Amino acid sequence: MKKLTFIFFAALILSSTVKGQTDGIANKDNSNIGAPASSNVRASKYPMILPDSRAVFHVKAPDAQKVQLDLGKKYDMIKNNEGIWEVTTDSLTEGFHYYSLLIDGVAVADPASESFYGMGRMASGIEVPFKGDGYYAVKNVAHGDVRMKRYYSSVTKTWRRFYIYTPAGYDANINQKYPVLYLMHGGGEDERGWSTQGKTDLILDNLIAEKKAKPMLIVMLDGNVGNGGFSESSLKAFESELKECIIPVVEKEYRVKTDSKNRALAGLSMGGIQTLYAGIKNTQLFSYLGVFSSGWLPNLDGVAEAQYEFMKNNSGLINTNLKQFWISQGGKEDIAHRNCQIMLSKFKDLKIKYSYSEYPGGHTWPVWRNNLYNFAQLLFK
Secondary structure: OHHHHHHHHHHHHHHHHHHHHHHHHHHOOOOOOOEEOOOEOOOOOOOEEOOOOOEEEEEEOOOOOOEEEEEOEEEEOEEOOOOEEEEEOOOOOOEEEEEEEEEOOEEEOOOOEOEEEEOOEEEEEEEEOOOOHHHHOOOOOOOOEEEEEEEEEOOOOEEEEEEEEEOOOOOOOOOOOEOEEEEEOOOOOOOHHHHHOOOHHHHHHHHHHOOOOOOOEEEEEOOOOOOOOOOHHHHHHHHHHHHHHHHHHHHHHOOEOOOHHHEEEEEEOHHHHHHHHHHHOOOOOOOEEEEEOOOOOHHHHHHHHHHHHHHHHOHHHHHHHOOEEEEEEOOOOOOOHHHHHHHHHHHHHOOOOOEEEEOOOOOOHHHHHHHHHHHHOOOOO
16 A cells, blocks of 8 residues: 555656756746847847847737747747746847748748738848947937828829938038938838838937947838839839939928939949949939849849940949949848849949958848848948
8 A cells, every 4th residue: 555655646747847847848937047139019028038048938829729830940938827928039140030820821920029011921030149239229429310201192192101311410500501311221111121120210319329330311212113023114113213203202302412423322232223224224313223132033133134235335334333333231141142142243343343252141121121221331431
């Protein structure tokens, strides 16, 4: 009898221990070592960033059969007794990352996170801090504004909008005119990308305060014109929208300088293609071009060849008119890397002058924030 009693209590202790260990996987309290992500909605504890840059995600879905975190890599989440699913990721790279929750196979935004327009839909995002992120931190400096402007497009026959950054002092210095950077987002994003995910205002506020960049206006426009994408018809529609609508509205409504030496054009990914298409043919309008994580695509051979032919016949004019033709991207993990290298090789053959830079990372916002940080310092000097 004593032997049976001992076995019973031993089994009970073992069962409790295993249960405690299992619950710990899904319920481990990291609140004493982690911090809520800055991208969380107000008062949300999760997602939580751990000191080693891993992140803990929670979502309550008691009736779900399977929940995953899709952060580029998919993580299976574990449900606890309260119906809360949890997972801790691998160490994440710096800066901003889009993500989704897959609840029984359906991609949804995390209710605990701010949502951002990216990947062609509203998605969640998480901000991972790192030691070098001070250039877009909120500091005790003079801050500019991000404004939204609606306008009627004679190209699309619709009402459209852009966001515009005005530097500190714009409203007070009524006799001052400013140079302008026209800045484009990538595919699957819109005019909100640079102002929100890109942290354009903070980057420029800090650069201007440190006298590393000239006070300037930055127009963050919607590049989704025509059928969208990279077709020549869409690129032509974008060029028309830029020249016939956006620039005239900006120069009418805001105090800006209107010569080519005080205009710049730049964009990331799809916006880089648009910069190449509209910028190279119009160097009488823009003295500065910035191409971030981009290059002519293989399926755009017809468009690209026409551009190369134009550059071949006008290389002297292009080199004379452009004070900066600045091209940058992430490392080899950037999906645009190979296309960009092929394009740069062609530029060398055509004797087109350019500057080139790489920043470690993929086809992601941390790279593009750094691109803007460096490009802005080269402008209007």
